Amino acid sequence: MSSENGAGVFPAGDDAANARTPAGAPHEPSAPDAAPQTGSIHRPMTTGLAKGPAAPGVAKVDPILIVDGVQRRFGGLAAVDVDHLEIPRGAITALIGPNGAGKTTLFNLLCGFDRPNSGTWSFNGKRLSGIPSFKVARMGQVRTFQLTKSLSLLTVLENMKLGATKQRGERFWSSLLPFLWRTQEREIEERARALLTRFKLDAKEKDFAASLSGGQRKLLEMARALMSDPTLVMLDEPMAGVNPALTQSLLTHILELKDLGMTVLFVEHDMHMVRHIADWVVVMAEGRVVAEGPPNVVMDDPAVVDAYLGAHQDIDLGVVTGRIDVVADTEAARAREVIEAEAEAEIAEEEQS
Numbered sequence: 001m002s003s004e005n006g007a008g009v010f011p012a013g014d015d016a017a018n019a020r021t022p023a024g025a026p027h028e029p030s031a032p033d034a035a036p037q038t039g040s041i042h043r044p045m046t047t048g049l050a051k052g053p054a055a056p057g058v059a060k061v062d063p064i065l066i067v068d069g070v071q072r073r074f075g076g077l078a079a080v081d082v083d084h085l086e087i088p089r090g091a092i093t094a095l096i097g098p099n100g101a102g103k104t105t106l107f108n109l110l111c112g113f114d115r116p117n118s119g120t121w122s123f124n125g126k127r128l129s130g131i132p133s134f135k136v137a138r139m140g141q142v143r144t145f146q147l148t149k150s151l152s153l154l155t156v157l158e159n160m161k162l163g164a165t166k167q168r169g170e171r172f173w174s175s176l177l178p179f180l181w182r183t184q185e186r187e188i189e190e191r192a193r194a195l196l197t198r199f200k201l202d203a204k205e206k207d208f209a210a211s212l213s214g215g216q217r218k219l220l221e222m223a224r225a226l227m228s229d230p231t232l233v234m235l236d237e238p239m240a241g242v243n244p245a246l247t248q249s250l251l252t253h254i255l256e257l258k259d260l261g262m263t264v265l266f267v268e269h270d271m272h273m274v275r276h277i278a279d280w281v282v283v284m285a286e287g288r289v290v291a292e293g294p295p296n297v298v299m300d301d302p303a304v305v306d307a308y309l310g311a312h313q314d315i316d317l318g319v320v321t322g323r324i325d326v327v328a329d330t331e332a333a334r335a336r337e338v339i340e341a342e343a344e345a346e347i348a349e350e351e352q353s
Contacts, residue, residue, distance in 0.1 A: 045294075046088075046090065046092075046258075046279040047279075048061065049061060049088040050280075050292075050293075054293030054294065054297055054298075055291075055292060056083075056084075056288075056290060056291060056292055057083055057084035057086075057292075058292055060086040060088040060089075061088065062088065062089045062090070063086035063087060063088060063089065064087055064088070064089040064090075064123065064231070064232055065087040065121065065122070065123050065141075065232065065263075065265070066121060067084065067085040067086075067106075067110070067119070068083075068084055068119060068120050068121065069082075069083060069118060069120065070082045070106070070109060070116050070118070070121060071117045071118045071119055072102075072105055072109055072116045072117055078287045079102045080102040080105050080106050080116070080287045081102075081286075081287040081288050082106065082287075082288065082289055083288075085282065085289055087263065088263070088280055089263050090258070090261065091263065091264075091279040091280055092257075092258050092264040092278050092279050092280075093263075093264065093265045093266075093278065093279065093280045093281070093282060094266055094267075094268055094274040094277075094278035094280070094281045094295070095265060095266065095267045095268075095284065096267075096268065096271070096274060096281060096283055096284070097283055097284035097285050100286075101285050101286065102284055102286070103236075103284055104236055105287075106284070107143060107234055107267065109121075110128070110234070111133050111136055111137075111141065111143045112128065112132050112135070113133050115130070116129075123136070123139065123140075123141050123232065124139070124140070126139065128141075137165075137228060137230075138228070140228075140229070140232060141230065141232045141234070142225045142228055142232070142233055142234065143225070143233075143234035143235070143236065144218070144221045144222055144225055144233075144234070144235050144238065145221070146236045146237040146267075148214075148217040149221065150209040150212070150221060150224075151209060152208060152209050153208060153209075153210065154209060155205065155207060155208055156204045156206070156208075156209055156212070156220060157196070157206065159209050159220060160195065160196060160205075160220075160227060161188055161189065161192055161227075162224065162227075163192075163224035163226070163227030163228055164192075164228065165227075165229075167184065167185075168180050168181040168184055169185060188227075191227065192227065193205065195223045195227065199220070199222070199223045199249075200249065201216065201219055201220060201223065204216065213243065214241045215241075215243045215245075215246030215249075215250070218238055218246075218250060219246070219249070219253070222235070222238070222253060222254075231263065232262070232263045232264075232265065233263070233264050233265075234266070235254070235264065235265070236267050237266075237268055237269065238250055238266060239270050240269075247273075251273065251276070251277060254266070254277060255277055274295060274299075275295050275299060279294070280293070280294060280295075281293060281294070281295050281298040281299070283304055291304050
């Protein structure tokens with residue numbers, strides 16, 4: 001699918017939000033839609049994020065991250081070729097696409113772990129081109145990795161403390177004078193323990209990080225990222241390799257980031273997760289942004305479904321946010337019958353030709 005075709009994927013934009021905005025009135029992000037509660041957690045979707053119809057590069061009402069003309073080539077291969085992309089503030093944005101689409105490479109560029117061949121981008125109005133990753137993190141834009149980067153031979157608590165910024169004890173001369181940093185050290189430990197309790201890792205604080213399961217390491221990395229008080233949290237495949245028993249916990253923590261006023265941008269291949277928690281979806285293929293829009297618009301588009309999601313995802317795995325009803329067994333059986341009938345008809349046509 002080319003970017004030119006992708007531009008025409010969505011004939012209409014954020015319809016619900018646009019319909020509610022009177023002609024001539026300023027386009028403001030609307031209040032979250034009402035949604036049923038799942039357990040004790042209310043999980044609405046944020047709408048009214050875009051200024052116009054959903055399409056690649058559409059302007060957002062309040063973007064936190066703006067990318068212009070960013071290209072990254074490896075020899076003759078264009079791994080990333082993004083003309084224009086804006087990430088909406090205060091929302092959860094999913095970045096999806098097939099393997100090799102350039103999603104992680106784009107993450108690396110935006111966070112300062114790699115340098116583009118051309119292009120610029122800004123975070124909170126500040127240009128980030130050429131700024132190293134540690135300075136980007138100090139500015140409030142942090143990320144996690146698909147393969148967790150916890151320090152195995154440090155304890156869970158020590159890993160957490162590494163995430164805190166502006167530690168006086170990190171400077172050589174200050175480190176020789178404990179009275180300068182002991183109070184701050186106690187405050188950092190208290191904050192780290194509070195986060196570990198929130199992420200249900202408090203019982204593991206004295207264990208080495210190497211002893212944690214894959215899902216627990218994902219939780220640790222997310223908790224450590226919060227030690228720096230970020231504004232934008234970028235998660236690279238947070239569900240990859242996670243035991244299903246921890247999936248609900250991870251989903252809840254991602255949703256809580258938005259509740260706390262943070263912006264979330266995440267890469268994910270689990271389309272059920274994307275549909276449940278994302279407010280906005282960006283689709284990449286061959287390094288380019290080929291589609292953008294609310295999840296229901298993107299995932300209902302036949303071209304995107306066939307190319308990236310796999311056609312006929314008729315059975316939902318469950319309701320996490322309370323927005324989507326589970327498909328009943330009878331409906332699923334009926335859908336399967338329709339799919340089988342279509343397949344048989346296609347085979348019959350091929351045999352006749």
